[in-house]
Amino acid sequence: MGRWSDTLPATVDLLAAVGYTVVVLLASLSSLDGVFLAAIALPFLLFVPGYAVVASLFPTWNSEYENHRLIATERLLYSVAASICLAIIVGVNLEFTPWPIRPTPVITALAIVTVVTAGIAWYRRHQRTPTGLGQASMPSGTSQAASGRSDGERIQLGTIAVSVAILVTFASVTLVAAQPQRGEAYTEFGLLTESEAGDLEASGYPEQIAMGESEQMYFTVTNHEMETTEYVVVVQLARVAPTGEVTERTRLDSYNNRTATGDRWLQRHMVTPVLEGERLRLTYLLYRGGLPDQPTAENAYRETHIWVDVT
Numbered sequence: 001m002g003r004w005s006d007t008l009p010a011t012v013d014l015l016a017a018v019g020y021t022v023v024v025l026l027a028s029l030s031s032l033d034g035v036f037l038a039a040i041a042l043p044f045l046l047f048v049p050g051y052a053v054v055a056s057l058f059p060t061w062n063s064e065y066e067n068h069r070l071i072a073t074e075r076l077l078y079s080v081a082a083s084i085c086l087a088i089i090v091g092v093n094l095e096f097t098p099w100p101i102r103p104t105p106v107i108t109a110l111a112i113v114t115v116v117t118a119g120i121a122w123y124r125r126h127q128r129t130p131t132g133l134g135q136a137s138m139p140s141g142t143s144q145a146a147s148g149r150s151d152g153e154r155i156q157l158g159t160i161a162v163s164v165a166i167l168v169t170f171a172s173v174t175l176v177a178a179q180p181q182r183g184e185a186y187t188e189f190g191l192l193t194e195s196e197a198g199d200l201e202a203s204g205y206p207e208q209i210a211m212g213e214s215e216q217m218y219f220t221v222t223n224h225e226m227e228t229t230e231y232v233v234v235v236q237l238a239r240v241a242p243t244g245e246v247t248e249r250t251r252l253d254s255y256n257n258r259t260a261t262g263d264r265w266l267q268r269h270m271v272t273p274v275l276e277g278e279r280l281r282l283t284y285l286l287y288r289g290g291l292p293d294q295p296t297a298e299n300a301y302r303e304t305h306i307w308v309d310v311t
Contacts, residue, residue, distance in 0.1 A: 014118045017048050021114045028107045050082030052114045055121035086110060188222035189286045189302040208309045214270040219284055221265040232256045234285040234295045237275050250274055273310040282306050
């Protein structure tokens with residue numbers, strides 16, 4: 001099987017890799033359709049970063065000036081394997097950063113790796129050319145044992161490089177798997193009523209309540225905050241001007257509950273109005289942790305309300 005040609009300039013493939021990297025990075029920053037972006041980025045993800053890394057480890061094409069060399073097939077296979085490992089490493093380690101696992105952050109990280117390792121490869125190649133600080137070629141009478149040591153060293157170095165990449169990939173995946181799954185942290189908050197059949201539903205809210213009487217209601221809080229959370233719910237009845245300004249408010253009740261992640265807090269309660277008037281706002285304010293001095297819809301973590309007439 002033939003060796004890589006020594007007639008190509010030492011920078012052509014590296015310049016091509018860096019140029020392609022720039023094109024892919026610009027494409028990820030643009031508003032390209034997902035299909036076109038995938039068509040441009042997939043060859044990059046599967047080959048280019050690994051090629052630059054392999055070139056930095058095995059810089060010389062001409063075996064006359066380098067003992068540790070790769071034939072073309074080996075270089076291509078190592079490039080694909082290294083690219084896949086790098087993509088996995090970057091993807092799983094983005095879990096520990098503020099950046100999501102999206103095309104732009106992944107491509108940016110791999111672009112940095114590509115440019116840095118291509119620079120290392122360029123430097124090492126120029127140190128090993130006949131015009132630089134290159135090594136002397138092996139005499140024609142070199143023994144078979146010396147040639148065998150060279151091949152052994154080449155295989156050993158390649159094995160070490162691939163093994164390290166696999167170990168780092170495995171360690172990264174294991175570390176992320178041991179962490180709690182990260183996603184969007186939020187809390188579901190809503191009002192429910194009980195139907196005649198006894199089912200809870202988000203409809204059938206009271207439109208009118210007689211002064212001095214009570215109406216049974218439910219509110220529900222579902223914790224998706226990825227951690228146990230202390231919730232406080234304040235129930236208010238407010239008189240609101242046509243401009244939207246609250247002219248009078250009173251607290252009807254408050255409730256608190258420590259809710260584990262993934263759990264649902266369902267609270268049944270009675271609403272007993274103490275204000276009389278039309279179109280009063282029955283407001284539920286949800287807080288995490290403590291309450292402010294003056295609970296309002298503006299400083300609540302979540303807010304929901306209905307309009308009622310109190311006669």
